Amino acid sequence: MKNESTAPAPQSDAAAEALSRFHAVIPAGGVGTRLWPLSRAAAPKFLHDLTGSGQTLIRATWDRLEPLAGAGMMVVTGQVHRDAVARQLPELGEDDFVLEPEPKDSAAAIGLAAAILSLRDPDTIMGSFAADQVISPLEDFQKVVEEAVVTAATGKIVTIGITPTHPATGFGYIRRGRSLRLQDAPHAFDVAAFVEKPDAKVAAQYVRSGKYLWNAGMFVAPVTLMLQHLEEHEPELHAGLMAIAQAWDTDRRQEVLAEVWPTLKKTAIDYAVAEPAAAAGDVAVVPGDFTWDDVGDFAAIARxxxxxxxxxxxxxxxxxxxxxxxxxxxxxxxxxxxxxxxxxxxxxxxxxxxxxxxxxxxxxxxxxxxxxxxxxxxxxxxx
Amino acid sequence: MKNESTAPAPQSDAAAEALSRFHAVIPAGGVGTRLWPLSRAAAPKFLHDLTGSGQTLIRATWDRLEPLAGAGMMVVTGQVHRDAVARQLPELGEDDFVLEPEPKDSAAAIGLAAAILSLRDPDTIMGSFAADQVISPLEDFQKVVEEAVVTAATGKIVTIGITPTHPATGFGYIRRGRSLRLQDAPHAFDVAAFVEKPDAKVAAQYVRSGKYLWNAGMFVAPVTLMLQHLEEHEPELHAGLMAIAQAWDTDRRQEVLAEVWPTLKKTAIDYAVAEPAAAAGDVAVVPGDFTWDDVGDFAAIARxxxxxxxxxxxxxxxxxxxxxxxxxxxxxxxxxxxxxxxxxxxxxxxxxxxxxxxxxxxxxxxxxxxxxxxxxxxxxxxx
Structure with a gap:
């Protein structure tokens, strides 16, 4: 727990209780094709140090979250990256190291994490944070995550939306609704809608309005609520993931994984869970004012x-x-x-x-x- | 003599006689710094194929001249390039392979060739052609060289001047004077002057006038006339070169070369011979209408x-x-x-x-x- 000293003291008893149930999940997928030939199938983006910090992106992601994650840390990545990830994260336990036999998109990856965690402890609050993002300052990020965890504990799927600094056309946006008026999460809002990547004119309107946030793909949620929406919208995918999860902490893990995983539907967590849940009024957003970059291309690296x-x-x-x-x-x-x-x-x-x-x-x-x-x-x- | 079939039949008995005394010399020096990192000290420009022809520049230079050179071929290059040049020119004899212990500029390199050849046969007509130029078509070049050799046989140092295709500022120019009215070299002219690299405006005037030619550094001359001018303008350099030449075809070659060469003055053949000889009325020019490029930089390679x-x-x-x-x-x-x-x-x-x-x-x-x-x-x- 060498990094624990970097965790902020929880703002409240409610926050402390929620954080104790918080399990951070790092999906580490995506080659980062726009960063070829640096990033490629055998050495994807998250295994590189793209900021001159001396840390790979996945290591920096771990270090940002680990101090907050009272319930533990989990990584979901491809089997081909097993050794490289293990070298980056030597403290990652075998049971929290989810290795996909082949890529199946984000609903399967994050859904399997939710399923495994729910069977271990249904009160778990999970948070999903991609392995290849650059964020600073650390303290601001951690405060936002804490608010998101507190908000999730009230029964919400909570996205973290980035306050836009310019009218980017490369991201989806989140339109925030009313404040949730939570005492321990004063910056939590309802999500009115997720919107697709806009053109430049629309993006400028979004930024001017002050009501739109970049969708950075980060969210925090009770595992049971995640699985409830997944079951409703993708019942077969849900059933497959639960079958794998039931075998996970047994000696049948590899057998069931190898049998079921190839049959799973490829779909994004946005379609399978986030958008239907938003329509049902189950999604909140906490705005993040920290600097965020998904290092999408070499222009980002120059920046x-x-x-x-x-x-x-x-x-x-x-x-x-x-x-x-x-x-x-x-x-x-x-x-x-x-x-x-x-x-x-x-x-x-x-x-x-x-x-x-x-x-x-x-x-x-x-x-x-x-x-x-x-x-x-x-x-x-x-x- | 495998390439002899590509030599044009001499235009006249006088041409045949002059060509029988023609010894072609290829100075292969110059790193070609503007072509770094392709061209460099250990692998200078002339050792590369820069035209996609499948031949290095020095090999192509050899093949252009060998059919004309009734008296033989000689190469002057640095000792460090000995093996690479030998691989390119396996037919080059040891006695015509002049290896400079260190670079001493063109007057020493070409002057030593003249001195060696003059002691073997004072009637020799030498021609000096840099190893790193691209020329086509072959037939046009060979006709011009033949005229230059015929003209040299009348007692002239003969430069080959390239008809300019554009107002280049990167070359020196030759202003031609009157026609020499030679029956077997109808295109030979007196040289009125050598002029330095002009600015763009002056270069445009030169091209418009029709009287200026690019100085491509190619010349043909009786070895005795070369040495006469060298002795007059650079007597110490001349004496040193003659001392080496006297030892050349003996077992003291290396000994004298190692002793004398380091003491030689560094100067260009233009200053030591060509310009003083022009002032004395001893220089002629034969215009070449062939395409000529010294492959001076990567823009030339693109071209x-x-x-x-x-x-x-x-x-x-x-x-x-x-x-x-x-x-x-x-x-x-x-x-x-x-x-x-x-x-x-x-x-x-x-x-x-x-x-x-x-x-x-x-x-x-x-x-x-x-x-x-x-x-x-x-x-x-x-x-």
Whole structure:
């Protein structure tokens, strides 16, 4: 419990009680295609240090949550990442290390966590926090999570919505409704609606209104309430997950997992639980004013990392030897090659052993298309 | 003599006689700093295939000249390049393989060739042709060289001047004077003057006038006339070179070379011979209408190489795997890494084992400055 000292003292007895039932779940999936060739199937985004902090994103996610999670920590990831994740999180227990035989989207991943936790203790409040986000300051985040846990304890699925800093078109938004007027969670609101990624004009209206928050995919909820909505909207998926959960803490875990998992429906937790629950009035939101970034592309990496002493270039890498002249942008390298950039603005150079990407921060989103083209051309060895 | 079939039949008996005394000399020096990191101290420009022809520049230079050179071929290069040059030119005899212990500029390199050849046969006509130029078509070049050899046989130092295709500011120019009215060399003119690299306005005037030619550094001359001017203008250098030449075809070659070479003055053949000889009325020029490029930078490589099937990208490399989307420019690679270029115009990417360059064709000339900076920073391992 070396990080416990970083946990804030609970604001109230109610908060202390709710936090004691709080089990944090970290789904670690998603290759982060827009960060190719740094991030790829064998070394996805969450296994990288993208902020120069010295920590991988998954380790930083763990350290943010562990001090709050009175009931424990769980990670859900692909079997192929088992060893890499274990190296990052040596304290993660075998029973809380959920390894998916194949990707089945977020409803199955988070639903299985809910099912396992519910059978161990139906009073558990779970929180789901993706492994590949960058958040600061820590204290602000932890206060918001605490309010979310307190709010969840009143019988709500609680999303954490990020106060937008600009009219982003790459995120879904949450429209908040009325205050829930909770004594121990003064910033909790009803969710009026989840809305899809808007165009630029609509996004600007959202930001101006002050009523919209970015949907960062973070939520906190009683496991029983999660499973109730899942059962109602995806009964077969629910049944499959419960079957695996019943075998989980027995010697039949692998057998049942291998048998049932491949049969499960692929769907997002948003469709399977969050949106129907919002329509039923069961979803709340706590706004977060902390800085949040999902490090979606190399433009984000340029944004999140300081430029090296007057060079105009952000450098990410262990032993970089970067020379630049009238150049700006970001260089990510895992080699000690000399990299010389001359007269090129907002460039993105990602230098790995078997693949090199050169683009601009403006075109950072298009890396995904390039990866799709490479796949179509059979370049799977570098994807 | 496998390439003899590509030699044109001499135009006249006089031409045949002059060509029988013609010994072609290829000075292979110059790192080609603007082509770093492809070209570098250990692997200079002339050892690369920069046109996708399948031949290195020095091999192509040899093949252009060998059919004409009735008296033989000679190469002057650095001792460090001995093995690489020998692999390129297996037919080069030991006595015509002049290895400089250290670089001493062009007057020493070409002067030593002249001195050695003059002692073997004072009637020799030498021609000096840099190892790192790209020329086509072959037939046009060979006709011009033949005229130059015929003109040299009348007692002239004959430069080959390239008819300019645009007002280049990167070359010196030759102003031609009157026709020499030689029956067997109808295109030979007196040289009125050599002029330094002009600015853009002056260059445009030169091109408009029709009287100026690019100085490509190619010349043909009787060895005795070369040495006469060298002796007059650089007597110490001449004496040193003659001392080495006297030992050359003896068992004291290495001993004298090692003793004398380090003492020689560094100066360019232009200053030591060509310009004083022009002032004395001893220099002629034969214009060449062939395409000529000194492959001075990566913009030249982009210019000289066809773009790959509709991709917008020129690719130079053995096993390239280049993917591009809305990108143009040139990629030079000696690896089989995947290289992805997205949304970037006129880019130059040079991908080598220990160094990577990213710039634009517009900034291709600035590569030299980058190399100087790298040198100043102690990155000699990649230079």
């Amino acid at each position: 999140l990392n300081p430029v090296k002493d007057g060079s105009g270039i952000t450098v990410i890498g262990d032993t970089p030897r970067v020379y630049s002249s009238e150049a700006s942008g970001v260089v990510v390298t895992d080699s000690d090659r000399v990299i010389a950039l001359i007269g090129i603005e907002d460039v993105v150079v990602v230098d790995t052993g078997d693949a090199l990407l050169v683009t601009t921060t403006d075109r950072a989103q298009d890396v995904k298309k390039a990866v799709e083209s490479l796949k179509a051309e059979g370049a799977d060895d570098v994807l | 000289l190489n066809p773009v790959k099937d509709g991709s917008g990208i020129t690719v130079i490399g053995d096993t390239p795997r280049v993917y591009s989307s809305e990108a143009s420019g040139v990629v030079v690679t000696d690896s089989d890494r995947v290289i992805a270029l997205i949304g970037i115009e006129d880019v130059v990417v040079v991908d080598t084992g220990d160094a990577l360059l990213v710039t634009t064709t517009d900034r291709a000339q600035d590569v030299k400055k980058a190399v100087e900076s790298l040198k100043a920073e102690g990155a000699d391992d990649v230079l």
